[in-house]
Amino acid sequence: MNVPNEAQMSIEGMPPADVDFSAPARMVARVNSMTIKLAFPFMPQNDIRYYLNGMNIRPLEDDTAMIVATDGHRYIVIRDQHGYVENEIIVSVKKDSLKSCNAKSTLDVMSNGASMINDELGQPQFIQPGRSLIEGTFPRIENVASAIGYREGISGAINPTYLKDALLLGQHFGSIRFFTKDADSPLMFVVGGLGDLEVFGGIMKVRDSFEQLSQWFPRPSNQFDLTSDSYRGKVD
Template sequence: MTDNTTEATPITAIFKMVYLAALEVFMARNDVRYYLNGICVKPCSEGGVLLTATDGAHLLMIRDKSGFASREFIIPNMSHVLKICKPAQSKKSKILSDTPSAIVIDDNRLNIVTESFCKIERAENELGEYQDHLHSAWPFKEIDGKYPDIERILPRETPNIKKATPDPAVQINSKYLADIHKAMSRLCPKTKYVTTIAQRGKYDPLVVVIGAPDIEAFAIIMPMRYDETENCAVPNWAYNSPSPEATKETAAAA
């Protein structure tokens, strides 16, 4: 639980709202670890803000280098806000300047501001006069809890793909790969992206680096433990072409 000092500290933050739509895919649902049922926002030491969602089995982290947060906090599952954040909603806006674009959190209120506000220059780590560019606003109360220390599960040494000698097989929940595609479809619906997957050791997390213009993001997928005797070879029935001898016999008979 957070201490009294943290609870009394007001929150100021701003970041692109589409990031919430992508992170929602990785967020836990009704987990007893209640702090996972939300999205963590915290300042980044290299500038900007980090946004993270995980259910304990897979994770997505995005850096908004143009955003900021006054401190770490957890956004609860606000379905009405997440609905607006999805790209399909913003396409309905007829005027580009009125398109919802960013989230501004000012103490106890979550505001969605339009594209016109994002184009205005403002001082670093300052919200600016966002009230004149509001799309919508709701009361906001952070999840009162401590988010896991994500750095503890991140591999310290990234495998060299060219020199890697991976194990012959690794088992993962295929839904997690589908979740990456779903999140990226929301994050950059009109832009092609690539994913690079690497693993340091057999039971280490899989690191999935997202490659897309103006996007800084990666995912973590925890592998499943499998039987050492599990066969990952292509099944024999796939090689159903007739043998050379059989082909000659067939030709001779014809």
């Protein structure tokens, strides 16, 4: 189990803040810890927009929890059917916590800013160093991630690194499907359910120097036609 010390009582992008672990505190959020493993690749590190250096957890009208992470170039949205969050929060998470994340453990966030990964018996497996809560206003992902007008498929110029990360994400679920709208709208993807988690995301498209297949490639001719009888006779 990892226990915080005084030298670790700070998070990237925010002033150092002490957490009094002995003071009474209540739990303000609990979500499946797999949300951390899924969201972490989409979170920037040391971004000057400090509110992006974590994942946004907010309550939905059906009393479930929605988790969002974005670096401005791509995003991921997760619905935890059994998740709970009292009010919308932004939580910083450390890479070291990933090894403790699994489908049976939870991320618990306390009102004093402490957070930890607990196993199914409620035993801490990882205690987040320092204060985990980030003050700020997280951008509304629904202003970007509208699914209206999308159809299945991939089109437009896509950053191959971001596409690779999306495909790696699909390994947790076994399948992934892509949806596209036009050259300017994000490429969206949906992955199959992982237990009680529903996941989709998007990758912003890039402006590239080419928009169609190369025009310099020679037009077809009958010479050396791979389907012609004369060509087959030469190789038979």
